[in-house]
Amino acid sequence: xxxxxxxxxxxxxxxxxxxxxxxxxxxxxxxxxxxxxxxxxxxxxxxxxxxxxxxxxxxxxxxxxxxxxxxxxxxxxxxxxxxxxxxxxxxxxxxxxxxxxxxxxxxxxxxxxxxxxxxxxxxxxxxxxxxxxxxxxxxxxxxxxxxxxxxxxxxxxxxxxxxxxxxxxxxxxxxxxxxxxxxxxxxxxxxxxxxxxxxxxxxxxxxxxxxxxxxxxxxxxxxxxxxxxxxxxxxxxxxxxxxxxxxxxxxxxxxxxxxxxxxxxxxxxxxxxxxxxxxxxxxxxxxxxxxxxxxxxxxxxxxxxxxxxxxxxxxxxxxxxxxxxxxxxxxxxxxxxxxxxxxxxxxxxxxxxxxxxxxxxxxxxxxxxxxxxxxxxxxxxxxxxxxxxxxxxxxxxxxxxxxxxxxxxxxxxxxxxxxxxxxxxxxxxxxxxxxxxxxxxxxxxxxxxxx
Amino acid sequence: xxxxxxxxxxxxxxxxxxxxxxxxxxxxxxxxxxxxxxxxxxxxxxxxxxxxxxxxxxxxxxxxxxxxxxxxxxxxxxxxxxxxxxxxxxxxxxxxxxxxxxxxxxxxxxxxxxxxxxxxxxxxxxxxxxxxxxxxxxxxxxxxxxxxxxxxxxxxxxxxxxxxxxxxxxxxxxxxxxxxxxxxxxxxxxxxxxxxxxxxxxxxxxxxxxxxxxxxxxxxxxxxxxxxxxxxxxxxxxxxxxxxxxxxxxxxxxxxxxxxxxxxxxxxxxxxxxxxxxxxxxxxxxxxxxxxxxxxxxxxxxxxxxxxxxxxxxxxxxxxxxxxxxxxxxxxxxxxxxxxxxxxxxxxxxxxxxxxxxxxxxxxxxxxxxxxxxxxxxxxxxxxxxxxxxxxxxxxxxxxxxxxxxxxxxxxxxxxxxxxxxxxxxxxxxxxxxxxxxxxxxxxxxxxxxx
Numbered sequence: 038x039x040x041x042x043x044x045x046x047x048x049x050x051x052x053x054x055x056x057x058x059x060x061x062x063x064x065x066x067x068x069x070x071x072x073x074x075x076x077x078x079x080x081x082x083x084x085x086x087x088x089x090x091x092x093x094x095x096x097x098x099x100x101x102x103x104x105x106x107x108x109x110x111x112x113x114x115x116x117x118x119x120x121x122x123x124x125x126x127x128x129x130x131x132x133x134x135x136x137x138x139x140x141x142x143x144x145x146x147x148x149x150x151x152x153x154x155x156x157x158x159x160x161x162x163x164x165x166x167x168x169x170x171x172x173x174x175x176x177x178x179x180x181x182x183x184x185x186x187x188x189x190x191x192x193x194x195x196x197x198x199x200x201x202x203x204x205x206x207x208x209x210x211x212x213x214x215x216x217x218x219x220x221x222x223x224x225x226x227x228x229x230x231x232x233x234x235x236x237x238x239x240x241x242x243x244x245x246x247x248x249x250x251x252x253x254x255x256x257x258x259x260x261x262x263x264x265x266x267x268x269x270x271x272x273x274x275x276x277x278x279x280x281x282x283x284x285x286x287x288x289x290x291x292x293x294x295x296x297x298x299x300x301x302x303x304x305x306x307x308x309x310x311x312x313x314x315x316x317x318x319x320x321x322x323x324x325x326x327x328x329x330x331x332x333x334x335x336x337x338x339x340x341x342x343x344x345x346x347x348x349x350x351x352x353x354x355x356x357x358x359x360x361x362x363x364x365x366x367x368x369x370x371x372x373x374x375x376x377x378x379x380x381x382x383x384x385x386x387x388x389x390x391x392x393x394x395x396x397x398x399x400x401x402x403x404x405x406x407x408x409x410x411x412x413x414x415x416x417x418x419x420x421x422x423x424x425x426x427x428x429x430x431x432x433x434x435x436x437x438x439x440x441x442x443x444x445x446x447x448x449x450x451x452x453x454x455x456x457x458x459x460x461x462x463x464x465x466x467x468x469x470x471x472x473x474x475x476x477x478x479x480x481x482x483x484x485x486x487x488x
Numbered sequence: 489x490x491x492x493x494x495x496x497x498x499x500x501x502x503x504x505x506x507x508x509x510x511x512x513x514x515x516x517x518x519x520x521x522x523x524x525x526x527x528x529x530x531x532x533x534x535x536x537x538x539x540x541x542x543x544x545x546x547x548x549x550x551x552x553x554x555x556x557x558x559x560x561x562x563x564x565x566x567x568x569x570x571x572x573x574x575x576x577x578x579x580x581x582x583x584x585x586x587x588x589x590x591x592x593x594x595x596x597x598x599x600x601x602x603x604x605x606x607x608x609x610x611x612x613x614x615x616x617x618x619x620x621x622x623x624x625x626x627x628x629x630x631x632x633x634x635x636x637x638x639x640x641x642x643x644x645x646x647x648x649x650x651x652x653x654x655x656x657x658x659x660x661x662x663x664x665x666x667x668x669x670x671x672x673x674x675x676x677x678x679x680x681x682x683x684x685x686x687x688x689x690x691x692x693x694x695x696x697x698x699x700x701x702x703x704x705x706x707x708x709x710x711x712x713x714x715x716x717x718x719x720x721x722x723x724x725x726x727x728x729x730x731x732x733x734x735x736x737x738x739x740x741x742x743x744x745x746x747x748x749x750x751x752x753x754x755x756x757x758x759x760x761x762x763x764x765x766x767x768x769x770x771x772x773x774x775x776x777x778x779x780x781x782x783x784x785x786x787x788x789x790x791x792x793x794x795x796x797x798x799x800x801x802x803x804x805x806x807x808x809x810x811x812x813x814x815x816x817x818x819x820x821x822x823x824x825x826x827x828x829x830x831x832x833x834x835x836x837x838x839x840x841x842x843x844x845x846x847x848x849x850x851x852x853x854x855x856x857x858x859x860x861x862x863x864x865x866x867x868x869x870x871x872x873x874x875x876x877x878x879x880x881x882x883x884x885x886x887x888x889x890x891x892x893x894x895x896x897x898x899x900x901x902x903x904x905x906x907x908x909x910x911x912x913x914x915x916x917x918x919x920x921x922x923x924x925x926x927x928x929x930x931x932x933x934x935x936x937x938x939x
Contacts, residue, residue: 135826137727137827138828139827140826160729182672182676192647196643209915211913211915211916212913216826217827217856218639218640218858219635221635221683221895221898222893222907222912223911223916223920224680224683224688225633225646225676225683226920228646228679228680229675229679231676232672232675248731249731252729275700276587277700278611317768318770318777319768319770319771320770322769326769373666373668376589377586405668440666441666441667442666442671444673445670447672449672449673457673460674462662464662465662465674465677468926468927469675472926475919475922475923487674
């Protein structure tokens with residue numbers, strides 16, 4: 038990995054070793070900052086640029102860190118010493134948007150919310166909705182198999198990706214999958230690339246599925262005395278046959294942080310806040326049923342009657358992360374457990390916070406059991422304190438203990454890598470390492486990340 | 489592959505070399521009957537039986553053909569000479585059905601419809617609904633990534649499989665995936681096993697997602713003058729924002745065959761028959777919208793008002809395959825094209841029938857562009873005539889030409905294997921062969937099938 042040997046022919050302005058430029062492109066939002074510097078940043082505009090970078094990197098045996106908007110939360114896009122950063126944010130064209138086939142063909146640097154907006158202009162939508170949708174890219178979403186708020190109803194990113202164009206480590210381009218909803222010719226390489234965090238190839242194009250945009254939505258907010266009651270209420274919705282689009286849960290600590298930040302007085306209505314959204318042609322009828330079920334368990338239920346009241350109810354959820362960011366530097370954790378274990382997981386997280394002396398606030402995408410324990414540390418600390426990492430480790434152990442996963446939607450990156458073999462089992466982990474070798478025998482694609 | 493060297497220790501009655509037993513377990517429903525005989529059939533009841541068979545087969549280098557109910561349509565479960573048939577139909581227990589987590593844990597031999605029935609008893613359902621659901625197994629559905637009628641709304645088998653227990657070629661057992669809807673730890677081995685047709689490992693258990701059973705459904709039937717108008721009407725439903733649960737299309741030839749078989753007079757109402765089903769809490773409202781859109785294009789639209797009228801409308805669709813089976817021996821083909829190309833595909837299939845002198849009838853799962861051209865051959869012919877295979881080849885070529893796939897939901901098996909490299913591209917095909925080697929270095933798992 039001798040930087041001097043790396044040379045790539047790219048159009049003018051698309052390769053930089055300027056320290057300021059490199060610094061602006063070497064980290065993601067995980068808080069993890071590897072020692073040593075990458076040697077430069079390649080700004081791809083065309084597939085041929087990506088091929089040139091990978092051919093040059095293969096020849097020089099230089100590692101490549103692929104990057105979209107750099108919003109990753111697990112260190113997957115944090116570049117190591119001596120690597121080349123391959124920035125795809127300039128490949129941001131929506132190539133096609135077909136109403137007839139209900140698909141879009143996009144480049145990886147398209148901002149997720151931009152795709153959704155374009156689809157809505159023709160009555161469709163792009164369903165996966167990670168909280169980062171306004172700033173993250175489709176390529177990054179594909180790399181991490183990003184989730185979001187409405188996955189229990191509409192699936193995660195993988196369920197919306199029909200086919201991919203991928204440049205392999207040696208620079209050759211392949212296509213996977215198809216433009217149809219169904220198709221079983223060969224192994225599911227599309228699904229294998231989704232969530233592979235830049236370790237199997239570089240996604241340079243995607244054919245994604247669009248869905249009809251829901252015509253109507255209803256928002257409900259409910260306040261509970263305990264997290265357990267709120268979690269039970271969400272399970273009760275499912276048992277009653279209602280597939281809600283969104284079920285967002287804020288624990289009592291988060292509710293109080295929101296009150297402190299915004300001057301609201303949510304806590305007096307109930308410790309724990311649950312936001313539910315129904316959508317589609319049955320939205321009103323489903324909301325009636327939701328209201329009845331929540332009312333049996335909650336101290337109070339409110340329901341949107343128009344855009345303004347919907348906005349007011351959404352405000353609390355939306356202000357949660359900003360409210361926590363006021364308190365310090367946030368580390369957003371990301372576990373998922375079987376839905377029935379959510380209350381147990383939340384209770385253990387409270388215990389972990391108490392035992393380690395770390396401030397932990399929990400948000401949950403409750404319909405799919407995905408919890409985000411948010412660790413808040415003193416911004417005056419130059420590095421993340423040891424006890425915060427220790428609390429995170431205990432949170433991961435809890436997830437596995439409850440039959441869940443150490444990462445629901447953010448990816449493994451660097452931060453969760455040492456937990457992977459534990460979750461997967463050693464034989465399965467070994468198979469994954471061998472799969473990786475099939476795609477990248479020289480090991481230049483995002484080494485040290487994902488698996 | 490010397491049969492004499494193969495010896496396996498299984499409980500009494502679970503291993504047979506009796507020619508009658510072997511004959512009853514050597515073929516599937518593809519019509520493909522390889523020459524030569526398998527050496528015996530192993531009837532697995534427990535995971536340890538599967539492990540014993542695979543260890544013995546690995547030691548003796550004997551090929552293993554895994555089999556559920558033998559309903560495959562592509563030859564994936566047709567056993568070659570000298571192989572061991574591993575029958576999983578006796579592993580048919582539903583291990584768990586959790587309402588709280590909305591999952592079931594099942595053995596591979598569970599009949600798909602039995603799982604759905606058990607789920608509905610507690611208000612849930614198993615959404616994937618291949619037409620064979622009453623006779624095929626979950627394991628077989630997983631092996632082929634089976635589709636069905638309602639995939640455009642609820643996804644194919646892959647979207648309902650959360651985790652798998654798999655016995656690898658050497659007899660070791662691994663677990664993949666999870667019990668949660670979300671989870672991104674490691675590569676998606678679950679998705680890789682789904683659709684791998686017994687070539688990567690033997691699925692001995694599956695954790696599948698259940699969904700709330702829809703409370704209400706509405707059935708509509710519409711009659712059109714042309715296939716193209718009916719296909720356009722289905723596209724118009726999607727464009728209007730309606731996600732129908734089912735949209736089944738029968739071409740004019742099939743409609744006339746149904747009339748001939750059942751004494752009905754559908755053809756007088758219109759050449760082409762479309763059955764649409766809406767479901768869920770918005771079913772009624774959606775049916776109103778569907779009715780309006782269909783009425784603009786169809787000669788006639790009927791709508792169910794109760795169970796009896798729904799049954800009457802469903803009858804035509806349900807009697808299609810039996811009506812064709814009266815005419816001769818049926819070969820069920822299975823292509824998918826982008827939704828907007830469906831009418832073109834159907835027109836080309838008519839031309840192919842005329843040019844080859846083969847009777848071809850087309851059914852379609854129209855919401856996802858999945859066409860089943862049904863080739864009917866004279867049952868007096870001892871083998872499938874050459875012109876029928878020739879017509880099938882032209883149908884596959886049409887699918888690829890229109891941007892589709894040679895198999896939407898039935899699998900590659902043997903019959904479509906020579907088309908695979910064309911569809912996938914040679915580099916992608918080569919990657920798949922290498923993946924296979926990672927899982928099965930000795931090549932004992934269903935050799936000559938799938939890829």
